[in-house]
Amino acid sequence: MAADPVTTDLIKTQLPHRFPFLLVDRVLEREPGVRVVAEKLLTYGEPYFQGHFADRPLLPGVLMLEMLAQAGGFLEAEPLAGQSIFLAQVVDARFKGPAFPGDRLRLEVKPEASFAGLLRITGTVACEDRILCTAKLVLKRLG
Amino acid sequence: MSDLKTEVKTMLIERLKLEGMTVDQIDDTAPLFGEGLGLDSIDALELVLGIEQKFGVKIEDEAAGLKAFKNVDSLTAFIAEHRAA
Numbered sequence: 001m002a003a004d005p006v007t008t009d010l011i012k013t014q015l016p017h018r019f020p021f022l023l024v025d026r027v028l029e030r031e032p033g034v035r036v037v038a039e040k041l042l043t044y045g046e047p048y049f050q051g052h053f054a055d056r057p058l059l060p061g062v063l064m065l066e067m068l069a070q071a072g073g074f075l076e077a078e079p080l081a082g083q084s085i086f087l088a089q090v091v092d093a094r095f096k097g098p099a100f101p102g103d104r105l106r107l108e109v110k111p112e113a114s115f116a117g118l119l120r121i122t123g124t125v126a127c128e129d130r131i132l133c134t135a136k137l138v139l140k141r142l143g
Numbered sequence: 144m145s146d147l148k149t150e151v152k153t154m155l156i157e158r159l160k161l162e163g164m165t166v167d168q169i170d171d172t173a174p175l176f177g178e179g180l181g182l183d184s185i186d187a188l189e190l191v192l193g194i195e196q197k198f199g200v201k202i203e204d205e206a207a208g209l210k211a212f213k214n215v216d217s218l219t220a221f222i223a224e225h226r227a228a
Contacts, residue, residue, distance in 0.1 A: 115205065120188055138185055
């Protein structure tokens with residue numbers, strides 16, 4: 001288990017995101033610059049389930065990318081407080097399965113390269129050993 | 144044109160998906176970023192990865208990287224200098 005786990009209170013120190021767009025509930029493992037494992041617990045209360053879709057709530061795929069990007073914020077050793085982190089590029093994304101209310105999503109991200117304020121990461125969203133999404137993203141940090 | 148320079152230009156075309164461009168169309172001294180080839184900062188990160196994978200040269204020093212990315216000549220010289228080391 002993890003060096004340097006992040007408590008719930010510290011998540012808001014690390015990320016500038018807030019309800020309804022803070023999409024990381026817990027950080028289970030954190031080795032800055034190496035690997036982060038985080039969790040998002042989906043409930044019927046998520047605002048996007050009202051319309052996506054009314055009869056069959058289903059997590060929009062783009063939000064899985066956003067979850068991975070937010071988890072990527074914890075790869076940085078220093079808190080992002082006062083700064084923002086943005087998606088700069090979706091290099092590749094594959095959506096392999098759906099996510100529903102009640103799912104506990106495991107978000108795992110690793111850095112691939114960084115240069116001039118840009119960080120390229122690989123990420124996987126999984127639920128109970130089912131891989132739902134794999135992606136390569138580029139994140140940009142702005143002060 | 145040196146073999147290495149041709150390899151660098153081929154890598155630029157393949158890695159950055161410079162559709163329709165040929166090795167001969169890339170000027171050795173034209174700026175890679177902004178004017179010239181018109182690359183952006185996301186391309187720079189892609190280049191860092193491409194150079195590491197194709198030539199085994201890691202660019203960890205940002206200032207050195209930006210200097211090397213000035214044009215094809217400077218990039219070729221940078222790779223030649225660091226490849227064998």
